[in-house]
Amino acid sequence: MPVFSDGLGLSVTAASGEAAAAFGGTVEGYVRFTRDTGDRLKNTLTADPDMPLAHVTQGYFMKLFGTKAMALRADKALGTAKELSSRIAITDREQGHLAALDNWCAGNIDGAADAWESVLLDHPTDMLALRLAHFAHFYAGDGSKMRDSVARVLPSWDKSHPLYGNLIGMYGFGLEESGDYRRGERMAREAVDIDPKDAWSVHAVAHVMEMEGRHREGIDWIQGLEPHWSSVHNFRFHVWWHRTLFHLERYEFDTVLELYDSQVASDLEADQYLDVVNAAALLWRLELYGIKVGPERWAALAELAKNHLDDHELVFVSLHYLMALLGAGRMEEAGELVEKLRAYADGEGTRGQTQAKVTKKVGLALAGAMTAIRTGNPSRAVSLIWPVRYDIRLIGGSHAQRDVFEEMLVDASLKGNDPRIARALLAERTTRKPHSAWSWQRYGDALGDTPEATSAKSRADELLAQA
Ligand SMILES: [Fe+2]
Incomplete structure (x- = not known):
């Protein structure tokens, strides 16, 4: 031929x-x-x-x-x-x-x-x-590879190539995920200048803003380009999800719930895993912020999740299906999902499979921890996550997406019986995310009745007053 x-x-x-x-x-x-x-x-x-x-x-x-x-x-x-x-x-x-x-x-x-x-x-x-x-x-959680994979081919590309903008936007996202926020933002913005409908690049800039705690700017950035990026397929709901994260950081909970219903979870019948990933993580985070999300929202997600107990293409996704089942209180199906994950990780026929290895190394610990959280055993959750927390990145997804597991660890450590871990985690987190009011408030809780606690809570109040 x-x-x-x-x-x-x-x-x-x-x-x-x-x-x-x-x-x-x-x-x-x-x-x-x-x-x-x-x-x-x-x-x-x-x-x-x-x-x-x-x-x-x-x-x-x-x-x-x-x-x-x-x-x-x-x-x-x-x-x-x-x-x-x-x-x-x-x-x-x-x-x-x-x-x-x-x-x-x-x-x-x-x-x-x-x-x-x-x-x-x-x-x-x-x-x-x-x-x-x-x-x-x-989905290997490897920002360096995302960055370098594009860097290796860049010199061979001509700016007149129809997909050149998409190329540098991908580079921008790889730079962001590997921690180079300045160059990442510059590249992704250039990509958006070339094509404002390039949702992956719009979203790469949003990632930089999320990592740097530029919450108001993030809302404006996403909102300003909405007529463009909102024309793409279901990935647009992930961009909406990013916007809700910025509102969440600002404690604008009504807006988060309104956008959850009107956008993030508005096309669940499409049965796309990313929609459930966005939605389940957002509901879980809202609850960590003390917001009641109501049983109906969880139930709608669980209805989808129950059909995916045998999907083992991405453990990152399976963990979000588990979140949905646990959130809805459907413990039997949640237990079934975990058992199927365990059988998959240990199965003869899965030797050498990338996701089976990741499930074994870290996925099962996260699944066990989430189950422990929902069955009133936060100490067990801490004991499961703490040893593997530097391997969580192996499940893939972005830093912003995986942060829900860090947040659940922080919350479990506060509710568990080892305040040393809560203080240590929050000392670390407030350094990494100095603009996070939620983290400062939790740090204040962890520090107990001390002047340092008062100062941490004041920092949270200041951030929210500026919001
Ligand atoms: Fe994202």
């Missing part, structure tokens, strides 16, 4: 130029978070039902759903891609993608990331490989 240009500077094995261009449009849709990305892939496969890379990409998209049901469909797409490549000569780049999907379907996400990085050594402008490597590094 001949090769044609995909319109993004790369050659793809295809039946026609039309099919190759449709494939390029699919990659563009995926990177830009367009709502019609799935249709774009369907059109590609209509134009050329035997395009190997289109079938591999179908497998990728299925895996990105993060569910067992979709993983089975990814296996099918992999089988088709392998069969096609046995009778159609494909390029080395396409072989690399096939190897990546093969690894991913076998549960070896690290192996998939290696395959994408290998493709990028020869084809540094392969945005499909780069964006998927970005995803894999994100």
